[in-house]
Amino acid sequence: MTLDTLPSRAAPQQRGRRRLAPAAPGQYLVWALVAVLALAPLAPLVYTSVLSKPYYLPGGVFSMDAYRQLFTDPAIRTAALNTLVFATCATTAAVVLGAAFAVLVTRTDLPGRRLLGPALLAPLLIPPLGLIVGWESLYGPSGYLTQLWHRNLHLPVWNLTSLPGMSALGAVVTLPIAYLTCKAVLEGADGTLEDAVRASGGGTLLVLRTVTVPMLRTALLDSGMLIFTLSLEVLGIPLFLGRPVNIQFIASYLYDSWSNSPVPDPPIVSAGAILLLVVTSGILLLRGRLLRHSTRYTAGTRATPPAHPIDLGRWRAPLAGASAAFVALTSAIPLLGLALMSNVTSLTTLVAPWHLWTGDNWRQIWTDPTLHRAITDSLTVAAIGSLATVVLVALATVIAHRSGFRLRRTLPALLVYPRATPGIVFGVGFFWLFLIADWPGAMLRTSLWGELVALCVRNMTLSYIVLAPALARLSPELAKASAASGAGWWTTTRRITLPLLRPALLSALVLMFVTLISDYDPVVFLTKPGTELMGTTMLQTWAKGLPGPVAALALVQVLLVTVALALGLGWTLRKKAHRHA
């Protein structure tokens, strides 16, 4: 090879042949799709809330009656108060416990802390309705363990179907958020700060009081406000636990007004949804303002764990036992209860479960076309929906953070906002949207696709929060090197950026699948005979007083979630092993 001939390969001649597709039209398309999907359900919500009659009835005029009705109805005042008490109690408990567990797992020598960490995340992955049904079957007023405790051991009993009882379940469900936020702060913090207290002669309590806990202040505020917002829109807990004892929350009040009103789909539900949206958006805006400068108060040093974990001394065993008991009581045992309930005619302490053993629930799932269809429909929605969402969000994320697209800065907000709005608000919005926009609304309304769209849009935030940090970790020079090699934006995205994001894409896919299998609140207003999903079918079947099939369906959800997680984890581990081989 002669060196001097090397670069003489005529690049200029190639230049004429090379046609680069302009990046902008495709980028506009992705942006428009995200913007329309995220914002479209809002406009019909506002419109239908200021009509005197439901949209489809003739003679509707502009009227604020819905709002007047909403503010004068004593029932909603009670519901609002209940929601507030529930949200406050659940948030306090979740934040305190979450922070405590985060400190225990990251900063102490608690035995088994490596197992405790992932176990605490179980409520995030267990389908929420399954967990509620599991709790109800064990700890409810006629639950198995309640009866055992009360009737057989004659001990004072708790009441799950009360505000404190529901708050306890609410705290368990939201605790992982507080735990994850605090854990991230502690793991990213400079552990030498804690070592420095020790070096100055401080003991464990002083370390905790002066450094560890103050360090968590921002995380506590952050996760606290998030959990509070989520608690305001909780629907499953009041529907399953509150309804029998007539405790209404705002979400369940709206749901009941919708289903039981003399005229179907009254404007008051739109008005209530808007009210809920305003309140939650207000809290989240406040959260954004409060945390705006939070990076100013974090040490810019490298993340190092402290040289020595905090020695728990004689508290080691009791704390480990308490933590294990917590996980068992809140997640593991309710799942077992669910399994038991799905296999018996009724769950009672009066007769041993093996005498009541039955395969009827499972047979019913198989033979009842509605229940059967709920499973296949949910699988279809989860499979297609997760793939479509991850593709769209992946492109949107790359446009938002790795392109010169004019409107890129609006994308993160558009992607985050759907999950920040209450699920039922989204559901009502989509219901009206499909009704008002006749094309393609009619087609979406009458088929499974409408539910798929609502579920996917509501949850696309989850894909974004997995993909955005992964993309941020990729050096921008990798994409620049591709452009310097002559690749346009789409080629760079397809050949370099997305392949490098593969692990994050898989995580997003699994997370989306798991969520689409178990989410229900955006579609409670969209479901109709013929297009049932598991979540909505469980709500309806429970309302009919048939806990057995509900437990069986919940167990199916748990199984599907487990399979998806196992496949995802297996792929990751195999990839890792391959890398190290």
Place this chain on the structure above:
Amino acid sequence: MPEITVRRLTQTFGATKVLDQVDFTVPDSRFVTLLGPSGCGKTTTLMSIAGFHTPDAGTIAHGDRVLFDAAGRSLPAEQRDLGVVFQSYALWPHLTVAENVTFPLRIRKAGRLEMKQRVTDVLELVELVPRADAYPHELSGGQQQRVALARALAHGPSALLLDEPFSNLDAKLRDRAREWLGELQRDLGITTVFVTHDQTEALAMSDHILVMNGGRIVRAGTPEDVYQRPGNRFVAEFLGRCNFITGTARNLDRSTWLLQAPHLPGGLPFHTPTPPPPGPLTLALRPEALLLDTPAAPGAPTWQAEITHATFLGDHYLYTVRVGPHELQALHRRRLPEATVQITLAPDSATLVTDDPAPFPTEGPVPSTSQPTFDNVL
């Protein structure tokens, strides 16, 4: 291999001028270095040529192609057909060495055979044929850097842009890589722009150096010229150790002058083609220009100096000596036992510098406009 012409490149962020009328030409098949401290605008300039940065004003042309012009028309980076080596190398971790190098050819839809031949050629050039199927994380830092270079060269770019490519290598490897890259560039005869903050690298490799500070080019010239006649204090100090002596000048003959400074009897002779301005002047003296314990050349002044400090540098000793109020640094090969020594000046070693960054007119290539430009230099 066309030249690269940069004209009046300007960029402001608020009140700070990141680029202030940057103006130079990289002649055909030459190796030109942008040298300066961090934040001087050298990388911004390079990335403007590469197409990853859009300046506020100015033009950039490459041969007869306009890459960027005053009207703000900017050719996208992917259409500029340049080879860029990034500071981090930016090797794609999910592709093998061969796939990394093939990528620019795939984009250009080269034929299968041509692609194969070309990749082999380029990998041979960087001596990495045996590692063609390795992944970037399996390579050493030096190998990674060579893959990055091979990828930048694969499509036969008309110019090569290098952004501090040696900064991630250890000192020994850096010396070897520097030699190797210099040779390769000469053999290929490819127009090259190199960015660095390391003056040794710049002096060793370049045909021409452009010293930048505060968004401006403050000195341009060949390495010897820039080193020996820095023109201003900033360049003199940035390119190595330097002594400064301030005094008043007296004319000896047409171009020879004598700087008279207190406590330095005999004065310091220096050359300048244009008469220096009246008032106090500063001369720059490199430590190696101060000769300790050496017989003085005819006409050179000698002074008595007291050694106040000695630092062992391996192949040299760096002495700090005191002559009256002046503290001077001098290099000497041997350890000197006595505390008082004779010092003298190497002939033709003192050069005038100004305090402000605008360069003092020096001999040799003089920029004709207020901006130092390379057109005039050559």
